[in-house]
Amino acid sequence: MKKKLKVEGMTCQKCVARVNKIIEKHEGTSDICVSLQDKEAVFSCAEETDIQGIISAINDFGFNAAEQN
Numbered sequence: 311m312k313k314k315l316k317v318e319g320m321t322c323q324k325c326v327a328r329v330n331k332i333i334e335k336h337e338g339t340s341d342i343c344v345s346l347q348d349k350e351a352v353f354s355c356a357e358e359t360d361i362q363g364i365i366s367a368i369n370d371f372g373f374n375a376a377e378q379n
C-alpha cells in the first residue's frame with residue numbers, strides 16, 4: 311500500500327536524505343520519495359511496516375512528521 315507523511319522542518323537535501331534513510335531502514339518500505347518542496351514523504355509499505363515507528367524516528371531527528379491520507 312501507499313503511504314504519505316507530511317514532514318515539516320526539512321531545510322535542505324541533507325534533511326531529505328536523512329528522512330529517506332530513516333524510512334528505508336524500516337521493514338517493508340520501498341519506492342521512497344521525499345520532497346523538500348512539498349514537505350512530504352511518499353512510499354510503499356507492507357502490512358508489517360511500523361508507520362508509527364517511522365514517524366517517531368523522523369521526529370527524533372527534529373522534524374515534525376504526521377500521517378496524511
Ligand SMILES: [Cu+2]
Pocket residue numbers: 320321322323324325326
Ligand atoms: Cu537539511
